[in-house]
Amino acid sequence: IEAQNLSRVSEFYLMELSEDPDLQPILFGLLLSMYLVTVLGNLLIILAVSSDPHLHIPMYFFLSNLSLVDIGFISTTIPKMLVNMQTHSRAISYVGCLTQMSFFLIFGSMDALLLTVMAYDRFVAICQPLHYHVIMNPRLCGLLVLVSFFFGLLEIQMHNLVVLQFPYSKSVEIANFFCDPAQVLGLSCSDSLTKNIIMCLVGAIYGLFPISGIFFSYYKVVSSILRIPSSGGRYKAFSTCGSHLAVVGLFYGTGSGVYFSSEESSFTRKGAVASVMFTVVTPMLNPFIYSLNNRDIRVALKRLHSRRTV
Numbered sequence: 061i062e063a064q065n066l067s068r069v070s071e072f073y074l075m076e077l078s079e080d081p082d083l084q085p086i087l088f089g090l091l092l093s094m095y096l097v098t099v100l101g102n103l104l105i106i107l108a109v110s111s112d113p114h115l116h117i118p119m120y121f122f123l124s125n126l127s128l129v130d131i132g133f134i135s136t137t138i139p140k141m142l143v144n145m146q147t148h149s150r151a152i153s154y155v156g157c158l159t160q161m162s163f164f165l166i167f168g169s170m171d172a173l174l175l176t177v178m179a180y181d182r183f184v185a186i187c188q189p190l191h192y193h194v195i196m197n198p199r200l201c202g203l204l205v206l207v208s209f210f211f212g213l214l215e216i217q218m219h220n221l222v223v224l225q226f227p228y229s230k231s232v233e234i235a236n237f238f239c240d241p242a243q244v245l246g247l248s249c250s251d252s253l254t255k256n257i258i259m260c261l262v263g264a265i266y267g268l269f270p271i272s273g274i275f276f277s278y279y280k281v282v283s284s285i286l287r288i289p290s291s292g293g294r295y296k297a298f299s300t301c302g303s304h305l306a307v308v309g310l311f312y313g314t315g316s317g318v319y320f321s322s323e324e325s326s327f328t329r330k331g332a333v334a335s336v337m338f339t340v341v342t343p344m345l346n347p348f349i350y351s352l353n354n355r356d357i358r359v360a361l362k363r364l365h366s367r368r369t370v
């Protein structure tokens with residue numbers, strides 16, 4: 061296949077969720093509604109945490125940062141998809157594709173690392189409650205968020221270093237509705253060994269290591285909770301972890317579906333469902349999971365609503 065340099069590729073072509081023109085208005089309305097609900101829900105979490113002094117603790121500091129990252133995560137893919145639906149175009153410019161891919165990587169990796177940090181926070185709170193405020197001091201909390209951000213930048217550099225180095229074939233159609241990093245990497249005419257090394261390295265740093273950290277933290281948490289003599293104390297300790305575990309399961313469950321479906325060359329229905337669940341449904345459900353299962357958040361939201369009403 062005759063190859064051309066990436067600098068000569070002017071645009072990429074994204075796949076559509078459905079080729080049925082009758083479904084386009086329905087999908088547009090559904091995606092727009094989900095996007096607005098996601099942004100509004102996460103903004104409410106941020107406002108509730110920032111406005112209520114009772115929530116100015118590390119657990120909710122990390123939660124507000126997670127909500128901010130979720131807003132950025134969904135804003136990376138959905139607005140462009142909505143514009144393409146309205147303009148009946150599947151094209152995205154070369155610069156736009158690399159920009160979308162970069163923001164997708166940084167917000168996705170920050171999501172994974174913040175969930176790991178939140179698991180560590182629960183580990184310290186339950187296993188070392190007397191030293192919690194000393195260990196999880198504001199300086200360390202801010203440093204952990206910054207480290208998550210810099211690791212996101214590192215992931216961008218790893219992908220771009222490979223993507224910008226290799227030529228691309230004339231076929232620049234991406235088998236997904238956004239610039240999936242794995243799909244963009246797969247379009248390059250580089251050897252498969254290099255692609256596999258990058259995919260395995262990224263999967264280990266941003267998948268295996270965070271999951272291992274979460275499992276280790278909750279192994280210690282469960283061991284400590286089982287030693288609590290009263291059933292009420294055990295229930296209270298478990299209740300502080302339930303929302304986080306639900307979000308972790310949702311994020312990594314849908315994320316693994318996207319990761320493995322990206323290996324396919326065609327945009328299957330299974331891959332479409334996994335991508336929508338990961339990029340749209342997961343950020344939308346996070347604020348609902350935390351608000352429904354967390355009494356402090358519900359009380360803060362009621363106070364915020366009362367204040368706005370007055």
